[in-house]
Amino acid sequence: MPNPFQPILDAQRANFLTDATKTYAWRIDQLDRMERMLTDNKDAWCAALYEDFGKPPFEQLFEITVPSGVIKYYRENLRELMAPQPTPIPAGLEATGNRGVIYKEPYGVTLVIGPFNAPILLLLDPAIAALAAGNPVILKPANTTPATAALFARLVSQYFAPENVTVVTGGRAEISSLLELPFDFIFFTGSSAVGKVVMRAAAESLTPVILELGGQNPTIVDATATLDIAADRIAWGHNAISGQWCIAPGYVYVHESVADAFIAKLKASIVKMYGEDPSQSPDFARMISEHDAERVASYIQPEKVVHGGRFDVKARYVEPTILYPSTWDDPALQQEVFGPVLPVMPYRDLKDIVGVMKRKPKPLAAYIFSKDQSTIDFVLGSLSFGGGCINQTNLHCWIDSLPFGGVGNSGMGKYYGKAGFDALSNTKAMLIGNPDIELDVFPPYAGKDIAKNLSVFS
Structure with a gap:
């Protein structure tokens, strides 16, 4: 039986492979859409949170204010975060015309599975980091907050193209089907028990994960x-x-x-x-x-x-x-x-x-x-x-400047602010050589000062 969510993954991956999501313009557009989805519908979000489990007004607005602040951070810092970063290399290599540069590239289609306790904030904060890093996103809101999940399903389709951001609702069966697919990245917030299930599924396709779990x-x-x-x-x-x-x-x-x-x-x-x-x-x-x-x-x-x-x-x-x-x-x-x-x-x-x-x-x-x-x-x-x-x-x-996440049984990986951008990006480390300067570290080695040649790496 074909996986019901394979077409969603295929559409997002096809979009990602065009390189459209790697651009600054695409990322800013997605962040703007996310902010409008939150602020245009503030009353509806608050009503859904109250319907699901009686969240008081402060806690309702908290769930909208915090993601809005995260969007603001990325909007103000995105060009710098995306820019190639020069990095030191051994002096001998540098003297022969080489330089080190770190590039940040998106992983690809990212599945974000959110919890019930902060069903807007803890679903959207990872998604915002993923979008800022250039990744299309599939959102899976908690089924135990049905009013909030239904609002996600309605609003995301209004504000986003499905090849960029889409929503899958449902419970255990839907999550199981999603986890059968070879995503490029999975971000899960929830219990340690379910985190182990997610990690086992991710291992089948060697998908990197962030697990934000819990503990006493x-x-x-x-x-x-x-x-x-x-x-x-x-x-x-x-x-x-x-x-x-x-x-x-x-x-x-x-x-x-x-x-x-x-x-x-x-x-x-x-x-x-x-x-x-x-x-x-x-x-x-x-x-x-x-x-x-x-x-x-x-x-x-x-x-x-x-x-x-x-x-x-x-x-x-x-x-x-x-x-x-x-x-x-x-x-x-x-x-x-x-x-x-x-x-x-x-x-x-x-x-x-x-x-x-x-x-x-x-x-x-x-x-x-x-x-x-x-x-x-x-x-x-x-x-x-x-x-x-x-x-x-x-x-x-x-707080954007404080990386957030667990250790051991309480999770793995950190996000928020720069840490979130870095976590949802592959670090592509590059050595850029000068094509016109000789660096003789090649065979045959007879008659060469091997120690001198190796010294360029120290």
Whole structure:
């Protein structure tokens, strides 16, 4: 049975092989179209996000503002990013008239598979980088956000030619069919389990991939931390999108000397942000499905609840919940929670807890709240993770100049800004020789000063 998506791939590849997508004009045109698609339809995008899982207004606009900022970055920097880059070579080669140049060329047809939690932003940010780098794009929005996926299907066909950008909707069957095809690049954002499926499929055609996955992200609050600041930023970072952020603080280690004070401030921060009954807050989103609400609710241990603990599976609601004191045996610490249930553990010795964390799968993010530089330096030097913040949470992943991505179980490859352009481009390294200057490194070697000849490479 023929693959239903083969014609889409064939049309985009035929377009790519004309070299049309390599031009500055094509890239700028695609970026302009993307920006118009976002801004012309802002109200429709916001309504779809609210329909899918009750995203509050700030989080709705965030999903439009961030991609618009990424487009602005590429529009302002594209000529420089596309330009051949001179690079140093050994002095001996340079003296004989050679020079090094790095060219960036697009890979080709790129499949971007997006997640549900930020269904506009996390689908379009990789797509924008791919287009800036000169790649046609096939978008696969999450099927668990049906209103947003349907809007993508309608609007992309209005703003883009299908040989440049197109959309495939559907679920597991459609993704399986897409992954059977030999794309030139695949960008996947989602769970580690599905990331392994994507990587296995990509291996069949040796397709390069970026996998932006997840993990149980650690947060450390030491005895020197400003607790009010730490509490506010952790409360927001953990509970925004109802905890459904791949970069959300997954658990907190707090020094025992400030643990009680921190817990009190964290509870107060949650109430300040979402009220005594977050189910009535216009700023608190819902879980993406009843299944996920039930899953996250199952992590709540009543005897450890110091705040929250209520849930309504049918309403896809789980209250912002703090579990304290947690241990590594607790259900909420066996996997990424991906919901508004936060385990908190007291600690006494920093080296001990870093040793524990180092034996866990490498997380996508980590956060440190401290005013002690030696503590900060020790954690950064010892613990491996994709990226993170000092005395802040979550915001690092929206800054163009900070490459974003995971390591190990939390993913591979980095994007955003220049890193995104570079990741979606093949680095073509060239040695440009002078056709008029002799460089005798060829046989026969008898009678030649081999060491002198080889010295041009050092």
